[in-house]
Amino acid sequence: MLQFYKRLFPYRPFFHWLNHDHTPSRLFTHREFAFTLAGDVYLRYNSFGTVEDFARELRRLNPSRFEVGAIYNARPKDKRTLRAGALQPQLRELVFDIDMTDYDSIRTCCSGKGICKRCWSFIAAAVTVLDSALRNQFGYRHLLWVYSGRRGIHCWISDQTALALTDEQRKAIVGYLEVIKGGAEMVKKVNVRLGTGFGAGPLPPSIKPLVQPQELGGYFTEVILEDQKCFDSDEGTETLLALIPDKNMSAKLRKLWSADPGRSSIKKFADLNVEIKNLGDTQQAKMLRAAQEDIILQYLYPRIDAEVSKHRNHLLKAPFCVHPATGRVCVPIDPEKADEFDPEKVPTVGGLLYELNLSEQPKAEEGADPLRGDWERTSLKPYVEMLQRHAQELARETRDERQRKIKTEASTDW
Amino acid sequence: MFNVRARPSFGKPIANSGDVKQDLGRYPHRLSFYDTPPQDDVTVEDFETFAIDRLRVLAEIESSLIRNRTQEELRLVTLAQSKKYLPLGANSASGMDKNAERSKDRIAERRKDNISHFVLRLAFCRSEELRRRFVKAETTLFKIRYADDDTVERQGFLDSIKLNWEKVDEEEKKDANIKAGLQAQGDYLRKADYVGDTFYKTPWTQVPELVERRKVFLWQGWAYVPSREQSTLVFQEFQTRLEHALEMTAKALPRLDEDDRLIPVLEHLSRGFMAGVPSEYAGPEDDFGETISADMIDDLSSKHFPLCMRNLHDRLRKDRHLKHFGRLQYTLFLKALGVSVEEAVVFWRKAYGGSMTDDKFNKEYKYNIRHSYGLEGKRANYPAKSCQTILTSNQPGPTESHGCPYRHFSPENLQLTLSATYGIPASEQMEIMAAVKGQHYHIACTRAFELTHAKYGVKKGEGLGTANGATETVSHPNRYAARSRELEKEMADRVKAKPAVEVKLDGEDVVME
Numbered sequence: 001m002l003q004f005y006k007r008l009f010p011y012r013p014f015f016h017w018l019n020h021d022h023t024p025s026r027l028f029t030h031r032e033f034a035f036t037l038a039g040d041v042y043l044r045y046n047s048f049g050t051v052e053d054f055a056r057e058l059r060r061l062n063p064s065r066f067e068v069g070a071i072y073n074a075r076p077k078d079k080r081t082l083r084a085g086a087l088q089p090q091l092r093e094l095v096f097d098i099d100m101t102d103y104d105s106i107r108t109c110c111s112g113k114g115i116c117k118r119c120w121s122f123i124a125a126a127v128t129v130l131d132s133a134l135r136n137q138f139g140y141r142h143l144l145w146v147y148s149g150r151r152g153i154h155c156w157i158s159d160q161t162a163l164a165l166t167d168e169q170r171k172a173i174v175g176y177l178e179v180i181k182g183g184a185e186m187v188k189k190v191n192v193r194l195g196t197g198f199g200a201g202p203l204p205p206s207i208k209p210l211v212q213p214q215e216l217g218g219y220f221t222e223v224i225l226e227d228q229k230c231f232d233s234d235e236g237t238e239t240l241l242a243l244i245p246d247k248n249m250s251a252k253l254r255k256l257w258s259a260d261p262g263r264s265s266i267k268k269f270a271d272l273n274v275e276i277k278n279l280g281d282t283q284q285a286k287m288l289r290a291a292q293e294d295i296i297l298q299y300l301y302p303r304i305d306a307e308v309s310k311h312r313n314h315l316l317k318a319p320f321c322v323h324p325a326t327g328r329v330c331v332p333i334d335p336e337k338a339d340e341f342d343p344e345k346v347p348t349v350g351g352l353l354y355e356l357n358l359s360e361q362p363k364a365e366e367g368a369d370p371l372r373g374d375w376e377r378t379s380l381k382p383y384v385e386m387l388q389r390h391a392q393e394l395a396r397e398t399r400d401e402r403q404r405k406i407k408t409e410a411s412t413d414w
Numbered sequence: 415m416f417n418v419r420a421r422p423s424f425g426k427p428i429a430n431s432g433d434v435k436q437d438l439g440r441y442p443h444r445l446s447f448y449d450t451p452p453q454d455d456v457t458v459e460d461f462e463t464f465a466i467d468r469l470r471v472l473a474e475i476e477s478s479l480i481r482n483r484t485q486e487e488l489r490l491v492t493l494a495q496s497k498k499y500l501p502l503g504a505n506s507a508s509g510m511d512k513n514a515e516r517s518k519d520r521i522a523e524r525r526k527d528n529i530s531h532f533v534l535r536l537a538f539c540r541s542e543e544l545r546r547r548f549v550k551a552e553t554t555l556f557k558i559r560y561a562d563d564d565t566v567e568r569q570g571f572l573d574s575i576k577l578n579w580e581k582v583d584e585e586e587k588k589d590a591n592i593k594a595g596l597q598a599q600g601d602y603l604r605k606a607d608y609v610g611d612t613f614y615k616t617p618w619t620q621v622p623e624l625v626e627r628r629k630v631f632l633w634q635g636w637a638y639v640p641s642r643e644q645s646t647l648v649f650q651e652f653q654t655r656l657e658h659a660l661e662m663t664a665k666a667l668p669r670l671d672e673d674d675r676l677i678p679v680l681e682h683l684s685r686g687f688m689a690g691v692p693s694e695y696a697g698p699e700d701d702f703g704e705t706i707s708a709d710m711i712d713d714l715s716s717k718h719f720p721l722c723m724r725n726l727h728d729r730l731r732k733d734r735h736l737k738h739f740g741r742l743q744y745t746l747f748l749k750a751l752g753v754s755v756e757e758a759v760v761f762w763r764k765a766y767g768g769s770m771t772d773d774k775f776n777k778e779y780k781y782n783i784r785h786s787y788g789l790e791g792k793r794a795n796y797p798a799k800s801c802q803t804i805l806t807s808n809q810p811g812p813t814e815s816h817g818c819p820y821r822h823f824s825p826e827n828l829q830l831t832l833s834a835t836y837g838i839p840a841s842e843q844m845e846i847m848a849a850v851k852g853q854h855y856h857i858a859c860t861r862a863f864e865l866t867h868a869k870y871g872v873k874k875g876e877g878l879g880t881a882n883g884a885t886e887t888v889s890h891p892n893r894y895a896a897r898s899r900e901l902e903k904e905m906a907d908r909v910k911a912k913p914a915v916e917v918k919l920d921g922e923d924v925v926m927e
């Protein structure tokens with residue numbers, strides 16, 4: 001790990017991403033970092049004046065992982081000298097956390113801590129939905145998606161307006177985005193329509209398009225029916241039947257399917273389609289079609305960990321950390337290509353160091369940046385460049401904002 | 415009685431007057447955003463009594479919110495309390511507006527409303543917690559009054575506060591995205607001619623409540639608020655302005671500290687508010703004369719625990735495991751029940767059994783238990799969670815078991831659970847399920863309490879007991895358990911008092927010797 005912090009961690013891009021600027025601002029100096037050291041020692045409320053200080057400490061402590069927290073009204077490291085309760089979080093990226101654990105009751109390919117390219121599809125579907133909702137509906141532009149190193153993904157939103165959200169507003173955005181609700185005992189976890197049963201109305205405008213074939217509807221056929229075969233097993237079949245609100249219909253289908261034990265998920269769902277078609281344009285058909293849409297959502301709508309997003313002072317593992325159990329680096333992911341991402345192909349710390357040893361050591365240039373690192377000579381490069389581009393956009397916005405201010409000030413001087 | 419000038423901290427006087435006529439000009443509307451501090455001299459006596467009267471109203475509001483009262487209950491209770499302590503009449507009530515006496519009354523009422531509000535600002539600006547609670551109670555009061563206001567007068571008030579909301583013009587409504595979105599929003603809300611309404615555009619952060627409940631169409635960070643939801647914008651504006659004003663007052667407060675006659679009054683006011691409302695369960699009045707050992711918990715659970723805790727207990731027994739929030743909810747409950755930290759550790763250790771190594775248990779779980787008991791970390795005294803908290807915060811994820819079964823179970827599973835754990839037959843579950851459907855989860859829980867305690871003579875509608883004509887409904891799992899244990903003890907005492915008699919108990923003959 002120490003070698004990783006010495007030679008590979010991309011300090012500058014990381015700093016620019018948090019700071020939105022080249023000279024350290026409060027976004028960096030008043031920012032909390034928390035380190036987890038070997039033996040489960042957990043150090044909270046660290047903060048640093050410069051990225052050099054940060055790098056020094058990281059190399060000294062050699063933490064197994066570290067987390068990024070909020071920007072406070074004072075320097076977090078001064079917490080002890082402040083009055084109790086005086087240190088208050090003020091700004092913080094809006095973050096989202098999606099974890100495979102929440103899909104354990106659905107996926108059939110892996111269980112527990114395992115993850116493969118196949119079950120990654122759940123995450124990919126979730127990313128597509130969330131990314132477009134956050135951009136189109138909420139108007140955010142600076143989203144960074146980061147692989148969590150094992151079974152999930154994080155999203156960091158750095159727009160100025162997102163940083164400034166209060167806890168109440170964060171709670172509202174989570175409430176708006178959350179569709180999957182109810183604990184383990186809740187069979188039907190999607191209840192976003194007004195009214196129920198025959199009286200159920202249409203889906204909210206933000207969710208309605210998602211059930212179409214070009215969105216989650218398509219994923220449903222490919223992932224749930226064809227690949228994961230969620231309704232092949234008896235248990236899966238029972239869940240499906242329980243989600244059909246019409247008792248006669250589910251009885252009829254149960255009979256049909258128990259006569260044909262090996263019937264595939266895809267056929268089962270097709271059976272339901274046929275039955276609905278036969279009902280023509282009736283209220284009953286309408287209700288069942290609504291139930292079908294809800295099933296698609298229940299299996300594929302993003303299952304976000306709400307608590308992570310709701311509070312400014314929540315800490316979240318930093319990008320480019322190494323996951324202690326898998327050795328994988330928490331690399332950024334292009335949301336447009338979330339589908340192609342394969343968690344098993346992510347660079348690991350061991351692999352990267354091996355690559356470094358293979359390649360030739362360049363001659364140290366006179367006056368070279370001690371924080372520059374060697375990542376350019378490894379397969380980490382494209383990922384770091386992704387962070388760089390992202391940070392540049394943030395810096396550009398800060399610059400524009402500053403110029404705009406100068407201009408308006410100048411004009412009011414007159 | 416002596417006059418104090420209690421106003422330096424209110425801000426700069428705009429006009430100097432004690433004259434009734436001019437005052438009328440200052441209170442033209444019943445509703446107020448409280449933009450202008452009182453200008454006339456206020457006696458110390460008025461200063462205090464006005465504030466206490468307002469406090470009575472606010473305290474009632476806060477306690478209603480904590481007790482999960484319905485909107486309608488809240489409205490009625492608040493209006494009743496206001497009528498008693500802080501009446502506020504309309505300009506045009508019952509055609510007597512021309513009556514000079516009446517308008518003098520109106521002025522006095524509005525003056526009192528204004529002064530009491532500003533005094534409480536002083537008392538409640540001192541800490542974040544107080545500010546938050548004050549804003550919540552005041553905003554609620556404002557909402558209730560707003561809904562209660564005469565339509566014409568309300569419009570007059572709205573015109574007077576000059577809100578600058580951006581109206582969405584017809585051009586923008588023709589934009590493809592906006593048009594489709596508004597159409598779909600109308601379909602979703604099932605409102606005919608939704609699109610034809612007038613819309614205001616505001617950053618979504620101004621109307622978080624509407625956003626959270628998907629009541630408005632969102633596009634590029636803007637919320638499109640139809641005029642019928644205008645009230646939400648007004649309430650938000652009220653809240654934002656008040657929050658801001660309180661912060662300003664807090665900064666200005668040190669200057670007031672010079673007047674030592676007012677400080678004790680203010681201290682007294684804020685303490686009264688804090689003490690008057692028990693926001694968390696304070697512990698059973700009776701310790702039932704026994705300490706609870708780990709072994710007793712199974713028995714207590716089946717006899718006395720509300721469904722949320724029964725569910726956690728049964729899950730724990732079944733899975734030999736609970737997820738984090740489940741553990742937390744249950745540990746704090748057991749703590750408030752009177753289980754010592756030592757016994758709690760024993761209980762959890764046994765519960766996890768061989769599925770976990772001692773090492774892991776000691777490292778991760780023991781610490782958390784001790785933390786919940788305030789013996790580790792920042793050593794805070796964490797209160798057991800109230801129904802309100804359980805119902806509304808930390809919603810259980812798809813594989814978690816904490817929360818309130820009445821809210822977080824699907825109806826079918828809830829029905830199964832009610833018959834399996836409490837033996838309540840389907841025929842008697844109707845009212846419970848109806849309450850659940852109406853989202854009155856604590857009423858559902860109260861009804862289950864009545865049914866399962868019928869053997870102690872609890873009848874329908876009696877809830878956890880009645881006092882001063884009011885029925886106590888379930889508001890805290892520990893209160894539920896304590897009352898259940900009380901009933902059991904009362905019954906045992908009654909039985910003891912009449913030894914060697916046959917007692918008819920729940921259909922079975924129990925013979926005491």
Ligand code: SF4
Binds near residue numbers: 800817856889
């Ligand atoms: S109403 Fe309260 S006591 Fe009853 S089950 Fe729900 S949370 Fe528990």
Ligand SMILES: [Zn+2]
Binds near residue numbers: 107110114115116119
């Ligand atoms: Zn898999």
